[in-house]
Amino acid sequence: MELIFKIFIFIFGAAIGSFLNVLIYRIPRGISIVRPNSFCPRCHRPIRWYENIPILSYIILRGRCVGCKERISIHYPIIELITGLLIYYAYVNYQLNIPFFFYSFFFCALIVISGIDFTHQLIPDLISIPGIALGIILQILTKNLLIGVIGLGFGGGLILLIRVIGGRVYKKEVMGLGDVYLTAMIGAFIGFPLVITAIFIAALIGAIFGILYITATHQSRDVPIPFAPFLSVGAILALLFKTQISALLYNTNIL
Numbered sequence: 469m470e471l472i473f474k475i476f477i478f479i480f481g482a483a484i485g486s487f488l489n490v491l492i493y494r495i496p497r498g499i500s501i502v503r504p505n506s507f508c509p510r511c512h513r514p515i516r517w518y519e520n521i522p523i524l525s526y527i528i529l530r531g532r533c534v535g536c537k538e539r540i541s542i543h544y545p546i547i548e549l550i551t552g553l554l555i556y557y558a559y560v561n562y563q564l565n566i567p568f569f570f571y572s573f574f575f576c577a578l579i580v581i582s583g584i585d586f587t588h589q590l591i592p593d594l595i596s597i598p599g600i601a602l603g604i605i606l607q608i609l610t611k612n613l614l615i616g617v618i619g620l621g622f623g624g625g626l627i628l629l630i631r632v633i634g635g636r637v638y639k640k641e642v643m644g645l646g647d648v649y650l651t652a653m654i655g656a657f658i659g660f661p662l663v664i665t666a667i668f669i670a671a672l673i674g675a676i677f678g679i680l681y682i683t684a685t686h687q688s689r690d691v692p693i694p695f696a697p698f699l700s701v702g703a704i705l706a707l708l709f710k711t712q713i714s715a716l717l718y719n720t721n722i723l
């Protein structure tokens with residue numbers, strides 16, 4: 469019975485992921501998120517419910533629109549899969565208790581923010597700022613307020629510091645205000661000192677990706693690389709592997 473419920477939670481999460489795809493597409497374009505129903509961006513053919521089954525439809529339709537055969541981006545099923553897995557993770561750890569709902573929101577917020585930053589180089593504050601408040605409410609409910617507040621202040625503060633110093637040194641925006649709010653939200657949710665681990669992982673994979681990207685595409689070093697996806701991956705990895713990370717730091721006497 470428990471297994472059936474876990475499978476149901478994953479499918480439910482993947483369906484939420486399908487809605488997150490809609491948000492990622494519509495929020496930066498200023499299209500209503502309730503109407504109209506989903507349509508193919510090229511031929512505007514409405515997508516029927518049976519063509520909109522998370523992950524499966526993409527495989528059955530072989531990644532093409534039924535109407536015009538336009539390729540459907542692989543990011544749709546990937547986001548559905550990731551959302552399904554993360555909501556499943558939240559369920560396994562918290563069952564249907566209060567933190568489950570907060571962490572599910574947190575994961576969804578990271579996915580939408582990363583998707584929009586990746587495609588439009590912008591971070592919607594209308595998600596991250598309420599997210600900071602929700603993170604703090606979670607910490608109050610789980611009696612971890614101090615850890616959350618320090619996480620918020622440290623995360624947001626560090627990125628703000630990089631923004632101010634980087635702006636002076638390079639005479640351009642190295643870090644947007646959106647990154648500051650996003651890191652504050654991450655800090656509020658995962659707390660201190662886990663937020664340091666998240667920023668460290670983000671900086672590391674961001675640097676590796678940046679070097680690979682510039683080398684592969686021969687772009688100039690001035691091309692803006694969205695940082696929100698790296699921060700989100702950093703936050704999720706830090707949270708998922710927090711026991712392993714602290715064991716590693718403890719055993720190697722770094723801390």
Ligand SMILES: [Zn+2]
Nearest residue numbers: 508511533536
């Ligand atoms: Zn089409």
